[in-house]
Amino acid sequence: MWLTKESKAFWIMARAVKDFVDNEGGGSLPLRGTLPDMTADSDRYVALQGVYRARARRDLERVRARVNAQLQQLGLPAARVDDDDLCRFCRGAAFLHVTRCRSLAQEHARAAADAAAPPLEGAAADDGDDNATVWYVLLRAVGRFRGEHSRYPGARAGEVETDIALLKACASRLLAEWGLPAIARDDHIHEVCRYGAAELASVAALVGGASAQEAIKVVTQQFVPLNNTYIYSGITQTSTTLEV
Structure with a gap:
């Protein structure tokens, strides 16, 4: 996926997620941070939720670092990719779909x-x-x-x-x-x-x-x-x- 200064923020984030999957993610997308439907008692559910959120924050920071590296390489300001957009992008990475x-x-x-x-x-x-x-x-x-x-x-x-x-x-x-x-x-x-x-x-x-x-x-x-x-x-x- 080739990026240029004219590339939209979406594609910059998509490239960062791809690089994350190929490297730190070990073949997995960044964690969403929410638990799937399951049966558990309250204490274990809350504890597991904390693990998911912590892992999701770690994945987000690693993707953000790759976004910043790409922006620096392209000579673009860090504000080109909004933090809120990047958070939503990582949460929904498993549901991304490109239709040409x-x-x-x-x-x-x-x-x-x-x-x-x-x-x-x-x-x-x-x-x-x-x-x-x-x-x-x-x-x-x-x-x-x-x-x-x-x-x-x-x-x-x-x-x-x-x-x-x-x-x-x-x-x-x-x-x-x-x-x-x-x-x-x-x-x-x-x-x-x-x-x-x-x-x-x-x-x-x-x-x-x-x-x-x-x-x-x-x-x-x-x-x-x-x-x-x-x-x-x-x-x-x-x-x-x-x-x-």
């Missing part, structure tokens, strides 16, 4: 630039409506269909049967480019064309709520956001995320 998301444009660019490595690594053969990869492929095929025909499949009355064949061709080309076998049955393609880009209020409300929840996570920098692509099936009332 991509935009929709980056997702499509990756698929186009790396067709030899399919964006759906390990995609299994079709196992019914519960296979979220089927709907992902069809959503991408719908996007290609719209790009080629300037409309959504099934959107025009009387052309559903024609669009089924066209959408199937789009899906087949997409899978061929990704080097994947056919994972969508004809009834999946029929279903996509049948609803003709309609939007059900209940589904729109659920997906909109999920989107709002994820936006709040990102803005407040609290809780772990969904990683990459989110797929919701109104047929089975299930959802999943795909790293594509």
Whole structure:
């Protein structure tokens, strides 16, 4: 993990914790200072709590020393990393999680630039409506269909049967480019064309709520956001995320 003068305090603390784990921590993260749920009498619990707090303070001081050393090496003032932030960082070190998301444009660019490595690594053969990869492929095929025909499949009355064949061709080309076998049955393609880009209020409300929840996570920098692509099936009332 390379640090520069422009590095945020978060990454400076993360590097310090990593160095602590590799050295003084002996492979363990700094102790949180609180006891996990357990059964004990009051005297032993209080005594054990004191041991935990003392060890947590010792770990914190060692991490703080590494933070200060990094700040000195970078030529940054000690105030760059707040003591309260460092305390919270050490207490929550076991729950740190980095999620590197991509935009929709980056997702499509990756698929186009790396067709030899399919964006759906390990995609299994079709196992019914519960296979979220089927709907992902069809959503991408719908996007290609719209790009080629300037409309959504099934959107025009009387052309559903024609669009089924066209959408199937789009899906087949997409899978061929990704080097994947056919994972969508004809009834999946029929279903996509049948609803003709309609939007059900209940589904729109659920997906909109999920989107709002994820936006709040990102803005407040609290809780772990969904990683990459989110797929919701109104047929089975299930959802999943795909790293594509």
